[in-house]
Amino acid sequence: MILSVSCGLCHVTPAPDRNSCPTVSAGEKAEIGVMSAVRSGQHTRPMCFLLLLMILQLGLHTAEGVWPLPQTLISSTERFPLSPQAFYFGYGSQSAARQGCSVLDAAFKRYFYLIFPDYTSGRWNLFSDKNEKDGTLRFSVDKQFTVEVSVDHDDCDGYPNESSSERYNLSVFSGRASLKAVTVWGALRGLETFSQLVYQDDFGSYFVNKTDIEDFPRFQFRGILLDTSRHYLPVQAILKTLDAMAYSKFNVFHWHIVDDPSFPYQSRTFPDLSSKGAFHPMTHIYTQSDVRRVISHARMRGIRVLPEFDSPGHTKSWGKGQPDLLTPCYKGDIPSGTFGPVNPALPSTYQFMATLFKEVSVVFPDSFIHLGGDEVNFSCWKSNPYVRAFMQKMGFGSDFTKLEAFYMENIINITSALNKTSIVWQDVFDYHERIPKDTVLHIWKGTPASYYAELSRMTKAGMRVVLAAPWYINHISYGQDWHNYYTVQPLNFSGTEEQKKLVIGGEVCMWGEYVDATNLTPRLWPRASAAAERLWSDEKQTSNVDKAFPRLQDFRCKLVRRGIQAEPLYVGHCKQEYQGV
């Protein structure tokens, strides 16, 4: 009880005002919760866990539940009741976006249900009836609360891009909250934060505490890669992932749409690619309208869709619908019947690629296109006499990395001509000196030591970089491996401040060898959320896994409540458990 009072009075999560608060901080309180939860795995269950529960039950709720942690958050124990019957979203008088703004109008509707999750189920009505009979609580049902949203730019009909501001300020007062942002994308982030501030007491009543938040992302690029080639992911699974991404403030969906095993993208110009290269030409493809649906669903949540058409390796499935695209491998003097990477020696290859990427650049509005370029196996090229002859002609000698570089240069030129920024896997940089300066490099390999070295080299060369190596989340292991994803220090490499600015963000990769619709969601969440906080929040405030644990546990239950099958961090329970199988 003593604890509950002291930490209830002054709760300041982030640093600025922390020193001025002499009482127990949220972080310290949180730590107690963690220790008890961990110990309960053995034989003792300290009382402080009970105390923590009592704090929550007494309604001295604090705003510890925001994930990822805002840059600055000040909240008090003063709380305001919310009622779905008297809750409104509105546009501020100075707002550039008004009623009719597609992104925000849809977001208001979405967040209403996220804020009042049992409103539709009729449970709320049950509670409000009770309240009315009781009489004493009636005021709490009727008091109006308005969230007033103001943005500086009317970008309602645009797409989020690599320089979109996601900054927002959120202040919660009695009867109203004010949310101010530069763009609608920032407003979306603020709405998400607001939805996480709202909580229910044991009787189902909703509350929000007096709160002041200033927030912005640490990194501009915060991505999730899904692989729809090794297993086909039904559109529904992708849309659900986009929902969950918005809850963790991810803003890039890197769609690794095709690869060796299958080619599910239905191309307008080359329909044979999917009709021959997909697992099934009817049921296992993404039609143009599927793709549009994904892009639109993502846009509504402030998420960019970055398509990857990886070449010249990882293209086995392309060869089925596009004859002569791949290099025929030779055994001695004769073709072996197998095929290798894209054939870089034929002009027809570049004509095909130019046409395909022209289509891709129209279908996908984002200014980035991912060109892959990883793991090119040279043995087939080496075996092919025509490729060898081409090498001679070009003066490459026997250095096949030069051939690969030649190929990638051509492809990058194609996308540059389409006014798109190329992003490529690190292999391309490793092999190639003459990469256009505006190309973005994507690090996927190695131990911390080796990716730090790579970060230094790349940024020294003046290139922008996205880091994925520490977040290969398809690699699973027993226990709380989210710690590994949380404690990454993306900028802990040797380099100048200028160099560090070139690290535009990071990405969580869920490669598909062992993942399909049956297990994607629990494998992704909440493990990816750990990376989300690393990419959004201030590293100094969020470096301690024990402090993060109760907040992440709380967030995980919020995901479950929202219908996202997020797996547990450790023993324990959610008030509302997952209702599926």
Added chain:
Amino acid sequence: MLLKFAVLLLTLALCQANRQPNILVEDVEDVEPAFEPSRFGSLWPLPQKLQISQDSFKLGSGFRIVDGKGSSAGASCNILQNAYRRYYEYIFGGAKRQGVGKSRRSGPSELTELRVYITSADSECDGYPSVNSDESYDLSVVQPFAVLKAPKVWGALHGLETFSQLMYEDEYGAKSINATAISDFPRFAHRGILLDSSRHFLPIKVILANLEAMAMNKFNVFHWHIVDDQSFPYLSRAFPQLSQQGAYHPYTHVYTPADVKMVIEFARLRGIRVVPEFDTPGHTQSWGKGQPDLLTACYSGSAPSGTFGPVNPILNTTYDFMAQFFKEISSVFPDGYVHLGGDEVDFSCWKSNPDIQKFMDAQGFGKDYSKLESFYIQKLLNIVTTTKKGYVIWQEVFDNGVKLNPDTVVHVWIGGGSNEEMSKVTAAGYTTILSAPWYLDYISYGQDWQKYYKVEPLNFNGTEKQKALVIGGEACLWGEYVDATNLTPRLWPRASAVAERLWSSKDVTDINDAFNRLSVHRCRMVERGIPAEPLFSSYCPREYKGI
């Protein structure tokens, strides 16, 4: 003998491995883990004896599963009638939605009926399966009637599952089945799955879905690790305060008597036993909340520290409580066995307690606390024996030299040295269940099902007589990191690997053939609504829809 396999099999993709950072694969060309149809189709677990011919018959929607004339089980046999409907829906569920198969007239190569005969006088239709149940069956698919014969309903259930696995679809969705003769029985009588509903509460729906999946894999024991340190979700009629105080939530996170009944009946209808575990004297923190004085008060120096240890073995009230509690358990759970746990007892709290020290002295136990544990277990076993139940205990009870009844079942779980343990336990003459190699909660990257598949349970030093004491094994999915959100895909199809090891003949060890059959078997589970995760890059004709 080559099966004419249809779309369902052929389309399972063959894909290449790659992009595994930290595990850099070089020159993987031409080393594709290729899927190809098995000559045994998608049968899982593989029957003991089978012959499959190339002759195939069509199954129209006029196809029926019926009681054979002279079968000892008829229309009043709930187990069978429910199973007929279930398997009809498994077989035709997809087609009915598509409206395929309207023609009622049977063609010359059409299979019109599966006739099911229960051949022994007592079908056991209204009974519960037991460790001694006869699960054998013979299945003959010939035209125009397929015949399934089994001495008891339990064998018939397995035969129906096998029949449904023989069915395949052509690319237009038409169902076919090849002429087949199967004679089948399990290698081991105890084929279990342990689920832990204490570390995380598992909603009833999840338990039922996994009982369904168990039946698809011919598992026959649901080991319900229902309570533990973390929570006590079992709502006891005699001691309701146990869950009132000890569950995560007294209403939303408990199993009521009706819930338990539902699980038991659902399992019975699928030939599955429900063996409850009430683990004592350790792993009982949650018991203490609703039952004062049950747990040992730990001391810090000369004063109680406020924390509690294992069950207090020196109080008569403890045994009064246990007698009453297990009396209830023995009537709620019809199975012949109760699992009594007995693992991982931490002695430090007992050591700290002065009353226990006095008791130790009085009993002449000296400083040997395993004697105190034995004392407790011995009294508990006597109590449970009076309820006419057999019991299963974790291996430590045996290791600590507790005197056991000869019919005690010892459950071997400690990894590393489990072969030696199996030798020791069976040499002492005890019936044994193996779980050590099958802790499925331990996950790792890649196809770890192969590890579970390659286990040979009888690979220990011992006589034939010793080996005959091994009645089976269990795959354990402990709940530290598992709840409703991830349980099912984590369990399946990894547990299927264990299922085949426990059912099929010892010489069924071809890992490539297993991959080919299991790939299709997992797609079949997906189609039946079980989110069983993939083995490797591939696809199912009908992907999981439950998102």
